[in-house]
Every structure is written in C-alpha cells, then in structure tokens.
Amino acid sequence: MNFVPIESVAAAASPIKDELRRLWLRRAPADSFAFRRSPPARTTAPLAIPIEIAFLSGHGVPEQALQFAAATARRQGVCADEALLAEGLVSEDVFYRALAKHLDVDFIDAPVEVCGSSVATVERGYARLRDSSSGFLWLFAPSGSGVFRLMSVRRLSKGRPLFAITTRTRFLEAVRRADPDAAARNAAFLVERVDSELCARGGLQRGQVGLLLVALISLAASLYAPFDVLRIASALLLAGVFFCGVFLRLFACAESFAPCAEAAPLAGDARLPIYTIVLALYQEAAVVAQLTRAIDRLDYPGIMAQTPQANAGYEPRCAKGAIS
Numbered sequence: 001m002n003f004v005p006i007e008s009v010a011a012a013a014s015p016i017k018d019e020l021r022r023l024w025l026r027r028a029p030a031d032s033f034a035f036r037r038s039p040p041a042r043t044t045a046p047l048a049i050p051i052e053i054a055f056l057s058g059h060g061v062p063e064q065a066l067q068f069a070a071a072t073a074r075r076q077g078v079c080a081d082e083a084l085l086a087e088g089l090v091s092e093d094v095f096y097r098a099l100a101k102h103l104d105v106d107f108i109d110a111p112v113e114v115c116g117s118s119v120a121t122v123e124r125g126y127a128r129l130r131d132s133s134s135g136f137l138w139l140f141a142p143s144g145s146g147v148f149r150l151m152s153v154r155r156l157s158k159g160r161p162l163f164a165i166t167t168r169t170r171f172l173e174a175v176r177r178a179d180p181d182a183a184a185r186n187a188a189f190l191v192e193r194v195d196s197e198l199c200a201r202g203g204l205q206r207g208q209v210g211l212l213l214v215a216l217i218s219l220a221a222s223l224y225a226p227f228d229v230l231r232i233a234s235a236l237l238l239a240g241v242f243f244c245g246v247f248l249r250l251f252a253c254a255e256s257f258a259p260c261a262e263a264a265p266l267a268g269d270a271r272l273p274i275y276t277i278v279l280a281l282y283q284e285a286a287v288v289a290q291l292t293r294a295i296d297r298l299d300y301p302g303i304m305a306q307t308p309q310a311n312a313g314y315e316p317r318c319a320k321g322a323i324s
Helices: 006-013 016-031 033-037 051-059 063-076 080-086 092-103 119-124 145-156 168-178 180-194 206-222 228-256 285-296 302-306
Strands: 126-128 138-140 163-165
Touching: 051 063, 051 080, 051 092, 051 145, 063 080, 080 092, 092 145, 092 163, 092 168, 119 126, 126 168, 138 168, 168 180, 206 228
Parallel strands: 138 163
Antiparallel strands: 126 138
C-alpha cells in the first residue's frame, strides 16, 4: 500500500491549468452563443459553483471550467463532479488528489485490499480496509453529495483522520477483488431490483396471477363436483402434473452426476467473435478524443488480462471515421 504525501497534489494539479484554459476557450464560442443573442440588460450573474467541485478552484482548476461543469450538470440532471469528470475537464486522479489535500488526508495511488461491502456502501463510496496496520480504517472515493458529507465529517472530526482517499476506479476495482461473487450477482440482477421495467425478465402481471388463481380454484372445486367424469378428469390432470414434477427432479439429479465437458482452449484471437462498436456523433468533435481513449481501454476478452502470455500481441483497434 503506497501513500502519496498531500504536498504533491499542487504539482500534480498545476500541469492541467493551461490545458483546461485551452479546452474552455475552444468550447466557449459555441456555448456562449445564447448569451450573445440576449440583451445586455438581461444578463444575470453566474450561478454559484456546487460545493462538490468548488474546492478545485484553489488547486489550479480555472473557474471557467467549474462554471461550465456546473451548467452542464444542471442541464443534464447529474452531480457537478460527475459532469466535470465525464467532460474530461479534470482527470480522476487530479480530482481526488485535490480532495485529499483539501481534507488534509492521505491519498492512496496503489491497489489496496478492502473488505466485502454491500451495494449501498459501495454506492456511497466507502469501504473498510482489510489491513489497518497503516492506521487507516476506511477507504473513501465519494461522488456527488458524498463529497459534501465527507467535508462536513472532516470539519467536525478532531485529531488524525482514520480514512484515506483514492480514485473511484481504484475503489471499485478493490471492491470487485474483495467479493467477486457479489459483483457478478449485482451485475446480473441489480438492475432488475432497482427498476423491473429495465429488465426483459419480468414477473407475472396481475392479470396473469388472477387467471392462475381462478384456474386453481376451478380445478380444486371440480374434485368435489357431483359428476364422476369431471372428478376423474381433474384427478388425472393433477396426477399427471405431479408425476411430471417427480420425473423432472429425477432426471435433473441423474444429469448432475454426468461429467461436464470442458471446452477446448482457443488457438488464438482469430477464433474469437468480432464485435463492432458504432458511436454516432454530430458536432461533438470536442469529445472525440475522450471517446477514442475510452474505446481503446476496452479489455476484450477480459479473461486474457489475467494471463499475460495469452494477452501477448493483443492490441485493441479503434477505427476513427469522419466526423461531420
């Protein structure tokens, strides 16, 4: 576990200042078009910068970039720090280094081991460290309102803090390493629990449950019908359903004892399926470089990243088309 002294944040933040100014000046003409059309008398003062990114103004980030991120966040309905990082105005490493310096805590720039955490804990951006020998008990990578809450807690605390800061990427990687089974389950079923309409596998609707209940009641009532033919037919139907369930369980048990066939390893990348990613862009030249870097970072297939020998010679290819 490596800890970076907080004094090194200023040196890390200063190189981005000129780049951010150039990025803002390149975007300013398009974004300020609406202001040029408005009468000067109706011009209003700039809105306040949200507190989750306001602290960056003291760490080399231009205020114009923060204003742009705040306006983008209000327009898209997201947190200001998410808009700032998504637009590429500030790198994730610089943001969390500056946050660590602002809170006067240490910043961790290396992989770290944490304990298994619940989904709610991970969403709030904190987890308990597995090894507390360094004097820290918690690892934080907050976002959104979590940045403000952490600032409030830090102001109220006294003495040496018992937590450290790291980037969101390192934090999520540590959580996945701590409990890969839970991460796989959440990846498969979390969306269904959050909003069932986003999942193709839906449950029974109210109408279907009502029809099933009516069918069961009718079938049970037919067993006591005064007609022998109806009682015999119902009994045979129920017996058939029961025996089908019994035979299904027996076949499933027998199949579980059969040896599982192991898939033969692939000879090379040439036999892997090919996927094409299409990005539709229109007048978005400012984010093309960011999208290209994100596509280049895709790890396909992911299992090859675990075996450097198998991953030798593999290089993702990104085709860049014309942007109108």
